[in-house]
Amino acid sequence: MAGERIINIEHLSKSFDGKKVLDDINLYVKRGEFLTLLGPSGCGKTTLLRMIAGFLQPDEGIISLDGKDIAGLPPHMRPLNTVFQRYALFPHLDVYDNIAFGLKLKKTPEDEIDKRVRRVLKLVAMSDYEDRDVETLSGGQQQRIAIARAIVNQPKVLLLDEPLAALDLKMRKDMQIELKEMHRKLGITFIYVTHDQEEALTLSDTIVVINEGKIQQVGTPIDIYNEPVNAFVADFIGESNILKGRMIRDRRVAFIKHEFDCVDEGFGEDVPVDVVVRPEDIYFTTDPAKCQFRAKVNSCTFKGVHYEMWVDTDTGYELMIQDYDPYPVGSEVMLYIDADDIQVMKKEREANVLDARIVDGETISILDAETPLQNRLEAGKEVKVRIPFDGIELMDNLDEGVLNGEVHFILYMGDHYHLTIRTDSGADLYVDTNDIWDKGDLVGISFKSSAISILDGNEND
DSSP, rough: OTTTTEEEEEEEEEETTTEEEEEEEEEEEEEEEEEEEHHHHSSSHHHHHHHHHHOOOEEEEEEETTTEEEOOOOGGGSSSEEESSOOOOOOSSBBBHHHHHHHTTTTOOOHHEEEEEEEHHHHHOGGGGTTTTGGGGOHHHHHHHHHHHHHHTOOOOEEEEEEETTTTTHHHHHHHHHHHHHHOOOOOOOEEEEEEHHHHHHHEEEEEEEEETTTEEEOOOOOOOOOOOOHHOOOOOOOOOOEEEEEEEEEEEEOOOEEEEEESSOOOOSEEEEEOOOOOGGGGEEEEEEEEOEEEEEEEEOSSEEEEEEETTTTTTTTEEEEESSSOOOEEEEOOOOGGGEEEEEEEEEEEEEEEEEETEEEEEEETTEESSSOOTTTTOOOEEEEOOGGGEEEGGGSSEEEEEEEEEEESSSEEEEEEETTTTEEEEEEEEESOOOTTOOEEEOOOOGGEEOOSSSSOO
């Protein structure tokens, strides 16, 4: 029955060389849906797909298909077929025999093979190509043949691992439309892997956003775009203005040093939050009564469909705005944001909370790096410390830091950058800075002694 669960994944984990690639994944896939695993390179999405296909075995957890655990089944025994980024067509076989190859292995009757091959050739719009050498086909045509070869076996689930990544932009767009139409005609379950946000939004019934081996959010494309659950999803899916805010009370939030009505409730009163406003949801007005804040346009770039403008607000924040009409650089503008276009998110953390050890009365060891301590405490004592995001300094010269790390993630928040620094020990530090860094930069790290506070054991981040 359409809509029922066909695949159920419970507590799935996988590690390579001691590094956890997938961490306690829980997910189900409905029969007949187009589900996309979306995330940056190295997030674990392809590993998850390969475990569903049977090419990898999980360290922990269960994958069940139609209620049966398929962990022990080899790939060829699973009612699934996979389409890879590299088409893996047989160069010595023509189009017809490439598609028929799996059916011939199963000793399917010739008349049945012919009927199925001609049906899928028609489905992928390649009916006149059955006698062609596959090496004479374009990339898009080869991908159609790879898909035809997969679906001719009538799998319950079709797995697609970045199948359009090797195509040029126009061909990729055309193939997205064709894939969506194939899914509609076939009615089978598609599980699709991509790092392309636009592709995921275009194709999917359901999107699963993954980062560093963990599911961040599951939802429809509209939910994922309009209601991101955290800053990573908001930043990864489309363009966003992500800003520090404070929930004043239900339906009232402050950010960019102005107060706004919103539709969010249940956060409490006077609570720090993060706020997301999409660039297309900030509106220009000429009506002073409608104006909520003022700004000055500092750049205006034509993007084909719309103009992208960066403005400096009257309170010192920089915002991106997308609009069909351009506003000249230097012009003073009045702006407003509707209540239902403001997305309030719970803050993931408010500071760095780390294990530490008192070395002596004047020194503390944090992440095995010794740094001066202003408070005199008992030597050898194990403690937790709280360090605000602006209590960490980053330096170009690695030797100047008490420890070293790499810029792992960058989030622009209107008046500063919020960075994730992956230290050499593998721990993450979160840093607010006005300096411009690039992802992958190696940095020296030091802690501001005045910013380190010892937690009493009852405090949590």
